[in-house]
Amino acid sequence: MQPNPAPLLVIRRQDASPAEIEWNKPILTLGRDNANDIIIDHPLASRRHARLEHDESGYLVRDLESTNGTYLNGDRIEGTRPLRNQDRVWVADTEIIFNDPEATQKGPLPLEILKRVRAAEESLRIDSRAKEVYILGKLLVPPLTVKEFQLLELLYSHKGQVISKDEIAQNVWDYEVYDYNAIDALVYRLRQRIEDDPGNPRYLVTVRGFGYKLTLPGE
Numbered sequence: 001m002q003p004n005p006a007p008l009l010v011i012r013r014q015d016a017s018p019a020e021i022e023w024n025k026p027i028l029t030l031g032r033d034n035a036n037d038i039i040i041d042h043p044l045a046s047r048r049h050a051r052l053e054h055d056e057s058g059y060l061v062r063d064l065e066s067t068n069g070t071y072l073n074g075d076r077i078e079g080t081r082p083l084r085n086q087d088r089v090w091v092a093d094t095e096i097i098f099n100d101p102e103a104t105q106k107g108p109l110p111l112e113i114l115k116r117v118r119a120a121e122e123s124l125r126i127d128s129r130a131k132e133v134y135i136l137g138k139l140l141v142p143p144l145t146v147k148e149f150q151l152l153e154l155l156y157s158h159k160g161q162v163i164s165k166d167e168i169a170q171n172v173w174d175y176e177v178y179d180y181n182a183i184d185a186l187v188y189r190l191r192q193r194i195e196d197d198p199g200n201p202r203y204l205v206t207v208r209g210f211g212y213k214l215t216l217p218g219e
Contacts, residue, residue: 007059009052010097011038014138023059028052030091031064042092044068044130049091052083059083059100068092068130074123088137095137123216124194124203126156135194147172148190155204155214164211187212 006022021038028037031049040049046066053060062080063070071090072081083089089096125134131149133140144152150172155163165183172186187206191198205213 005101007101008099009038010099012095012097012137014093014141023052023054026054030096031066038094038096040091040094042094044092044127044132045094050089052089052096053080057082059098061087061089066091068127071125074125090134090137093134093139124156124214126153128153133194140193144190144193147186148193151186151190152194152204152214155212159214159216162207162210162213167211 006024009021009023009028011019011021025037029048029051030036030038030040030045031047032040032042032045033047036048044067046064046068048064049066050064050070051062053062059082060080061070061072061077061083063077069076071077072083073088074090083098083100085098085100087098089098123136126132126149127134131143133144133149133152143149151168154168154171165180168183173182187204188198191201191204194203195201203214203216205215207213
């Protein structure tokens, strides 16, 4: 009887061609240190950032109390989380796609998992410490201006909620007297940076007469 084929990991980095490796050992380490199995040469990666583990219970991803976090399908994890076929793990600017041939043979993933994976592929997230923005798992370059980031951070911290222009002025400008035209111009510039089609925004939505809100797929 032939052994089951090893899972395949597809590694994607910004400005680099995808690479594929076989997961053929119980533990694969990820991080900035050269001793890791998968080296992530990025300032947001910790020296010992995360581990991919395989035991009798299945395949797992474990965050090693990293500074900037390990993300699974767009959600920051704590400790360990199980991996399913086509799950996506993000560490800094690196995306790792887990392909388990056995899982594929067993049938389709549950609908709720598929929805989360698809939503993660379209999601936006921010790193408040590093003042960086990731869209579709890729770092936004060049970075946002200070006010652009402050506006996005405000909306991101209240995802799905309408934020009025008064609240934006108080949090971004900290003025008692302000110009609504300046807010509209800032929203326009931010949309130019984060939206594929700024004229038909997916993320930064206008709620006429009330203000703006940030909407993310699947939330």
